[in-house]
Amino acid sequence: MVTSLGGLSSGMDTTSLINALIQAESAPQTNLKTKVSDYTTNNTAYQTVNGKMKAVQDAAKELTKFDAFKGAKATSSSTDVVATASTGAQTGDMTFSVTKLAAAHRVTAAFAANDTVATDSGTFSLKIGTEDPTTLTVEENTPQGVADAINKAGLAVRASVVTTDSGPVLQLASTKTGGENKFELGGLTSEAKVMSEGSNAELTVGDPTKGGFKVSSSSNTFTGVMPGVTITASKLATDVTIGVNKDTDAVAAKMQALVDAANGALAQISSSSAAGAATSPGSKSSGGPLAGDYTVRQLSSQILSTVSQGMSDFGSFKQMGIQLTQGGKLEFTKDDFLKAYNENPEKIQKAVTDGLAGGLQKVADTATDKISGTLTQKISSGTTMISRLNKEILDWDTKLADRRTALQRQFSAMESALAKVSSQSSWLSSQTAASNASNS
Structure with missing residues (x-):
């Protein structure tokens, strides 16, 4: 071509x-x-x-x-208590006191140096709340071996070991607050002692002996106390008023x-x-x-x-x-x-x-x-x-x-x-x- x-x-x-x-x-x-x-x-x-x-x-x-x-919009009279309202929350108000905050269960067990920690078979048990006990086996029969076994099990308890002047101390704490998340250890050579009890948060409305009542929660957040309202407490507080309006x-x-x-x-x-006009013959409109x-x-x-x-x-x-x-x-x-x-x-x-x-x-x-x-x-x-x-x-x-x-x-x-x-x-x-x- x-x-x-x-x-x-x-x-x-x-x-x-x-x-x-x-x-x-x-x-x-x-x-x-x-x-x-x-x-x-x-x-x-x-x-x-x-x-x-x-x-x-x-x-x-x-x-x-x-x-x-x-x-709906919720308001709180206290900076230590936050309230949020979801769509459809009923209008109204409520006055209460935060008498308890939720706490996690904490336990310690002290051992002497070179002590055998678990029973002779190398196993121990951990029972959380109302659940059946879980049997755990240690790889090394030491406080750290017990802590490793607990952490690897993926349970709602975390463990660590602290070295003290008198020997190693095994520390355990629930990852969730509330009384329902208390736990018990079994099969250790040293008695586990409770440092702090797992407990629920508590709101008290009026005088319970005179028609008042209490509301508890495993966390510091309460739902359902007022329809469609979530209440979260960060500190103990007295006479807190929550109001809900449109x-x-x-x-x-x-x-x-x-x-x-x-x-x-x-x-x-x-x-x-x-509308516009062409600026010159044949040109586009402006x-x-x-x-x-x-x-x-x-x-x-x-x-x-x-x-x-x-x-x-x-x-x-x-x-x-x-x-x-x-x-x-x-x-x-x-x-x-x-x-x-x-x-x-x-x-x-x-x-x-x-x-x-x-x-x-x-x-x-x-x-x-x-x-x-x-x-x-x-x-x-x-x-x-x-x-x-x-x-x-x-x-x-x-x-x-x-x-x-x-x-x-x-x-x-x-x-x-x-x-x-x-x-x-x-x-x-x-x-x-x-x-x-x-x-x-």
Whole structure:
């Protein structure tokens, strides 16, 4: 295949001529590439708007979930006692004293130097709580051998050996606090002595002799004392009051998140669909890539109308701190919302769930649904068109390559013919010259 031509016979720059012809014939492919660029820009804009609408969808769902308004917040009157409330915790309060903290069971056994530690068979037993005793075998019949056997067994007891002036001392401690994790050693030649009893933590409410009661826990954390509340004590404390109230701040934060998401979507739509004008004849418009697009402009209208229309059996959302600004944005006033919510929680919850959040979620669902969403279909259509155009561009690559080859062959044949004619002309000239010379 001919790859280059010099135009030596014709005197023409045939390579440049072929390139010019190919460039002229590639105009349709250039137009296709321009279309791909435009579709890609539009698709990116649709995807960006789609992402903003998904943010609206997510924020709205946080307010339409069944437990959206069941958040609770626990407070404690003591820095030594921490209380946390889970979703659905009942409101109320309780006063108590932390009369005991949980402790781990600790035991020591002292031995003289070179004493045999385990029984003659080299075994000993360890019983934890109400479990059956575990029989352990030592590799070396020494205090360290006993400690190694315990630690290797993976039980809820850890052992170590301390060297003292009077000999080695075996120390054992439960890895868990509480009376239920006490343990007993058997089969040692020295009596194991309890350094500290494993004990439960204890809360005392009122006077147990006069209707009060006590609550115990194997750790310093109590659950179930108040429904949905976890209490953790770090020190003994007297007359600690735990209060549980609705977490209205959390609901207000979700409202603010929804407003921010809606404003983000409105701003993106405004930017993407902004009208513009060409700065010169034939140049592109200075507007957004989706200028005049009905789909995104309709989304903007739906968001704004959801807020402006309020709710038929509630009225304007301004009653709960939501309103539109003159610039076409949503505005949220937390204090107004909290005031309305505290005065009538059920009414505000319904207005949010069925009205504002429910309405915005519906708008977002319609736009972003994975199959039927209006934005989804736009993106899918654009992706399909880009794929088709790219295939046409590849087809044109083949066509143009074939055309270049054909032109190179044609010009090569022309150059060869011209070279042959030139050669024949030179021969005839030489023959004529020779004949003339002979005649002379």
